[in-house]
Amino acid sequence: MPAQVSAAGTGAVHGRPSASAPLADEDAYLRVPAGRLTALAGPALAIAVVVIGAVYLAWRAGGLSGTGVAGHLFYAAEVASYLTIVWTAVMTARIRPGLVRRAPAPVGTLDVFVTVCGEPADIVEATLRAAMAIDYPHRTYVLNDGRIARRDNWREIDELAARLGLTCFTRTDGPKGKAANLNHAFARTDAQAIMTLDADHIAVPDLAERVLGYLRVPAVGFVCTEQRFDVGRHDVLNNAEPMLYRAIQPAKDRDGAASSCGNGTLYRRAALESVGGFSEWNIVEDLHTSYELHAGGWRSVYHPEPVSVGIAPATAAEYARQRSRWAMDGLRLLLFDNPLRKSGLTGWQRAHYLHTGIGYLVACAQMMFLLGPPLSAVGGIQLGAGVSLTSYMLHALPYLAGSTLIVAHHAGLRGAHRTIASTLFNAPLYALAFVRVVLSGRPEAGTTAKTALPRMSILLLPQALFAAALIATIVVIGLDPEPADLSALVWAGALLAMIAGPLSAISRRPSLAERVQLPIRATIATAVLGLAATALLTG
Known part of the structure; x- marks a missing residue:
């Protein structure tokens, strides 16, 4: 020894x-070459997204009149997501390249x-x-x-x-x-x-x-x-x-x-x-x-x-069980041992632990985005009053693109896609975890299974229902396509492609789950593009 x-x-x-x-x-760092552009990219992206997001939300606020409870809940989810993006951007911009x-x-x-x-x-x-x-x-x-x-x-x-x-x-x-x-x-x-x-x-x-x-x-x-x-x-x-x-x-x-x-x-x-x-x-x-x-x-x-x-975890069922447990840990800390009341932590340590716990809560709000296309196209509920498709795209796309670029700056384009998809997929899991923590206080201990679990789980039911609602949205628009429905159509297709990936992981063989990804995305893209073209030609 x-x-x-x-x-x-x-x-x-x-x-x-x-x-x-x-x-x-x-004394515990190794210096590696980092150009000026690399050093400035993170802070520049953070500032851009903060500004563009604020402009988007201000514009969206002007279209809430007459949208009712659903419209205001949807806007609240957008505000919560924006604040989380700002919080994340500020912290990650401090990384020393x-x-x-x-x-x-x-x-x-x-x-x-x-x-x-x-x-x-x-x-x-x-x-x-x-x-x-x-x-x-x-x-x-x-x-x-x-x-x-x-x-x-x-x-x-x-x-x-x-x-x-x-x-x-x-x-x-x-x-x-x-x-x-x-x-x-x-x-x-x-x-x-x-x-x-x-x-x-x-x-x-x-x-x-x-x-x-x-x-x-x-x-x-x-x-x-x-x-x-x-x-x-x-x-x-x-x-x-x-x-x-x-x-x-x-x-x-x-x-x-x-x-x-x-x-x-x-x-x-x-x-x-x-x-x-x-x-x-x-x-x-x-x-x-x-x-x-x-x-x-x-x-x-x-x-x-x-x-x-x-x-x-190889299957969606195993993954859902693992992420639910992690969410319950973070939420229980937030609710019952809150960083704001914890003595001994520095200010930044409090900020990081709050970011972890609140992040799970805000992620629950992603369910409102999954509900957006069905509510507007199937339910006929207005999420924005007097908003044209062109106006919406001009304000929303820069904000969505900037948010994606922040993630891609750190995780790469493929990593950004997976990160956003997993956030949407996990939203119902986090909401359920919150309810379980509030009702039970402390759940039973557990570990991530290394042996085969059932390939389906009750934890996957909400994701399956969201996927079904998005498919229904695409079908409803397809039966009577109109140019006014294009935003809901594209939106439904993009969200469906996101959550369909994790939801399709029912085999314990990763190669099989990977082989179905291209056909799934190709099918969704073909349907959406075909319906969009029909709506434009007949509109």
Whole structure:
């Protein structure tokens, strides 16, 4: 084992960060070439979208007279979305271009915790062998929660650990959940740093070289990393989340507010001890543990590279279950442990945590956009009074294009499409999560399934109904096409193409889900263009 770090090296006095400790700034960055245009692109886009969006909303406000409740609700959803875009643009515009995180040389003792809860033994074995192969002196522990969770294969995991010569902690009592599983092992180990790995994530050999050296900075309590999954070329479900890992997390890192995404997080033992270990307050441990560490005065670092590659949800049903759970965590923090009342946080840390929680609430409003075409074309409800198609397009398109470009600036064009599609798809999930949090307070703990789940889920019913309503809109317009209906037609087609992608992921084979994407989009585009041409020719 490596030599123990001195007391000064741990950066803790009585388990708290030293007030005089240097912060993890320029000494933990690598400078890379960045032109002036690159540096100005983010702030320029942010300013442009703020101005264009304000002009659009001011124009829209003039057409609300006589639109009734539906029109005003729709406008409220637009205002909420605009404010969220502004908030996101302001934070991401503060990212420092030309600086990339790089850790100093690793130091200190390291334990690797591999959490297991019913995953197949062959998947776990691959994970354990990769963890054992990390080329830095460390100890690998198996945290087997299969017995307490009543999973059939918990004995297989015990036998696997014994065969590999690893210590295995198999709980027989205590609270359920990943956080309790981690705390059980935390109390029985003693390394200065702890790396958490999910049971299906293959660690890279140089994991310690990439992240352990950040703990040389005494104020750093934990290090978050980018999540990498084995996804297909199209990544229909947006598991890669480029906007999160290329923009949101770097923006948080600027303010020492990066939050753990569970897997691949490195913790300083002294930091965890100062807050009583991994938080068992929420469904999973990552968000609220980060929150408590930040409130305790510890800084975080975001390392913009993965330290492992894992298995992502393959079907829409698995994905919906995962995202619902994440939303419940964020909403529960917002409602019952609000950042505005949390002592110890900096102003920017409060802003970032509020952005996370409020973001789920605002995303619920996306359902109004899905309802827009059916309400106007099928229900005959006015969402804007006295507005011509030309006038609408002149005001709306620049705003929509600018908002898309902000996402594309960080996530790329394909990533922007996936990000917007997943936001629309997730809107009903977030609304349901909000209701469940309000009614139940604290839901049961859970983990993302690594074994097959039913290919359909009740959680997908709202998305299926929205898709059916959009199809009905296209059909109704097609039966009696008029030029006045073109905006609703194009709108319905674009929204349908967005949510149809994730909704079509019913096979556990990503290649099959990818093969149907082009036919789906081609069919929708052909129908919309054909109907639009008919309306123009007959109008």
